[in-house]
Amino acid sequence: MIRCSQPIAANLNAGPILPGPSSVLGVKNRLKEKWRAGEPTYGAWLSIPSPLVAEAAALGGFDYVCIDMQHGVADYQVAINMLAAMRGAESTPIVRVPWLEPGIIGRVLDAGALGVVIPMVNSRAEAQAAVAACRYAPAGARSFGPIRAGMAFGADYFSWANDEIACIPMVETRQAVEAVDDILSVPGIDAVYVGPADLSITYGLPPGVDNPGTVFDEAIATIVGSCQRHGVIPGIHSISGLAAKRVGNGFRMITVSSDLQALSAGMRNDVKVANEGGSASSSGKIY
Secondary structure, eight states, X not given: OOOTTSOOOEETTTEEOOOOOSSBXXXXXXXXXXXXXXXXXXXXXXXXXXXXXXXXXXXXTOSEEEEESSSSOOOHHHHHHHHHHTTTOSSEEEEEOSSSOHHHHHHHHHTTOSEEEESOOOSHHHHHHHHHHHSOTTTOOOOSOOHHHHHHHOTTHHHHHHHHSEEEEBOOSHHHHHTHHHHHTSTTOOEEEEOHHHHHHHTTOOOSSOOTTSHHHHHHHHHHHHHHHHTOEEEEEOOGGGHHHHHXXXXXXXXXXXXXXXXXXXXXXXXXXXXXTOOOOTTOOOO
């Protein structure tokens, strides 16, 4: 029997939990620390299944780095390696799981994610299920066995996990917007994450990061207003050029870069400069 008042030494099902730092640089979840301070946070999105890319992103100065297991191409084993590559960086590692399913949510948390983005949460009941999957009893129904998280974050992991793990359901459909107050009234939701492409589609608009001057703007305002009423952080998938606009809209979690997009844009620019006979980069670096 696991008691909250006792240190975690081992779990018969999961194996030993080895010693590790009780927190990263003294802060258990830097993302939630900044949210508590009222600061906007900026993140990177990873679709490429590569620990090297994850490490580079985590050292790039972002507040959070999200491994996308829904539309990205990382499977669970690669995601573990990517989380391990981010260990010790100041960026908070989070994962978007493929769907609202307690098994995969628990597995990515056991692997060391400090937040979970959960797609297509459209009702209060689904929001309750999302929270339950992220929290240990009595606040939820997460099964105990943080086999890598215990190594990464230390033997006191159980004592703070419920408070520091970020539960982030996605509000990304017209149905969810219409139920947003019911969804956000569920205790334990830390942030919501808007998927602008799916949101646009459900309103009959083309998919994209922005559809200004349409009902899309009204939906965004409705979501942010509900977040403010319920003390939930509003987040959104975006690009760097829209970051200032999204902060002005009231968002405090804004994804501004993605690995595949940055790679493609950088390479296209390099070959463009080479073909046009442009000057060399001032960095002088080969790699």
